[in-house]
Amino acid sequence: MKTRSRKKEIIDVASQLFKEKGYNAVSMRDIAQEMGIKAASLYNHITGKQEILSTIILDVAQKFTNGMNKVMMEKSSSILKIQKIIELHIGITINYSEGMATLNNDWMHLNDTDRKEFIKMREEYEESFRQIIKQGIKDQEIQARHPEVILFSILSTLRTLYLWYQKRGKLDANILKKDMVEVFLNGIVKNN
């Protein structure tokens, strides 16, 4: 296996610590100690703590943007698109759960420029999702309820999947996807 670059190693170690304690509760000394070096040495590979945060969050945000763009270009039903989005979230959560945690909890600590960029990406993502739901209602695939409630219910679950996945981790991703799709599409009530 090729050895990771030192910079990537910093990002990985920091992601793990940020997930556990949050950005502000983790010091450069903590990150360095976990790597077995001194804090000053970190600055040979990165410009500062802010760069670590930006890299973690914007990388994950970009994966969501790319995934959503792909879904939007498909010519499938709204229901199928929503299934693809659920799949997208499960995939990213499995592979980047630390980044997901940091994105959710510490985006407000990004510097001005990166925070604005992040918020823009998030808003566009949500707007795409909203359009899919509205189209589904229009096409009579989705029940005519307040689109915001549908959007929020699904998105809040998907966003915090990382909390759940680490606990019940070994559940197969395909089973998780299947059950979650069914809960959201068909609800939980029997005999309806």
Place this chain on the structure above:
Amino acid sequence: MKTRSRKKEIIDVASQLFKEKGYNAVSMRDIAQEMGIKAASLYNHITGKQEILSTIILDVAQKFTNGMNKVMMEKSSSILKIQKIIELHIGITINYSEGMATLNNDWMHLNDTDRKEFIKMREEYEESFRQIIKQGIKDQEIQARHPEVILFSILSTLRTLYLWYQKRGKLDANILKKDMVEVFLNGIVKNN
């Protein structure tokens, strides 16, 4: 109107700031400044920053425990109990959204004793919810899917309601409850 005690005022101001920036990004000086006094003066009313955090989180956690205990004692169907839980979350979110944010994001910064107490309360709360779902499946009110997926889907949405409520705030609580109950109970698909 009766003037709030100085201590309660500190808790309220801190809640708001913790919600916006997180526990570790808010200094005693920030809290004091918001109140128009000096940081040193805070210590006449509280023992320290940790006490503020514990008070905020354990107060909200207690409300959830009390509410869940009430639901558990009812002799109603599982579906009706779940509706009551959704109602409980919406009520607490509306009245204590700052505390909900801090409970969600900063519980890991509680001191050892209070953190253990919080985790215990949370686990008992989740276990009660799990029992309701399992009973519902047994009674054939709820579809026989993995109870953990149902539990997590509903709970993750309810836990982050505060994020949504502040944005779309003016939506009436009763409409929100009605729509959310329908999304979870019957899903979003039309003609199923």
Place this chain on the structure above:
DNA sequence: GTCTATAGGATGATAGAC
């Protein structure tokens, strides 16, 4: 690429005057 040393500032908290 890592180290030691240190600058420069913020932090939680205390002592004691008023």
Place this chain on the structure above:
DNA sequence: GTCTATCATCCTATAGAC
């Protein structure tokens, strides 16, 4: 109950030796 003054500690980041 609030203030000023201050302590001891921690923080991010830099300079310069090796």
